[in-house]
Amino acid sequence: MPVQTIVGAILLFGGLVAVYIFLFLMNKKTPLPPGCENLKADCEGCKDLSCMNNPHHDKRKGGSVV
């Protein structure tokens, strides 16, 4: 594989990751509209604990499970 292709791939990947991190941080900093502080999805579809909509996360924080 030519060196230019490898460098191009690394630059593209790095650029996309940088864009994602930037947008993620910007999104985190953007204040929520009034009344949207405690939005919840009515999702009890699966046992995937990595999903942020799983009620397990509320239980862990001491909140009530819907």
Next chain:
Amino acid sequence: MSELVTLLVTSVLINNVVLNQFLGMCPFMGVSRKRSSAIGMGVAVMFVIVVAALVTYALYYLVLVPLNLQFMDLITFILVIASLVQLTEMFIKKTSPSLYKSLGVYLPLITTNCVVLNVCLVNISNSYNFAQMLVYSIGTPLGFALVLYIFSTIRERLDIANVPNPLKGNPIALIVAAIMAMAFSGFAGIV
């Protein structure tokens, strides 16, 4: 023109992304308990898929192909979709609080929705031209939203139906999904 209509009908009904290809099962089972949730999720998915398909299509043919980096399509599309979801969420937060109230909670879920990635990859692997890409990218989420809405209306009725105890909840929902898949297979005769 007839080719585009066929592609639209196929992507919405015949090759339905949920009932025929078994993609997007997580939101299909998880966010179909209420009609309002199903509509919110359907609209959010439709919006993200159309935008993601346009961006990834442009990125593939304007950046990846000229630089001979086609092998990077999967990782590029994943990062583009994740970034787009963040951008969309931020944009909606700023511009339309009411829209954010109805869609905001579903936007992070879409990052992991394999339907979005599937549409972006199929657009490339099937070598669609721009019009075909646009029709497929509208038809697929339309089919997803349609099935999600129908399923949610059935599940609302199931909540008050007399279902045997062992089948209550997800088991009866899966049986309903199977019957729906069989019903949708009947659309194969249209084209």
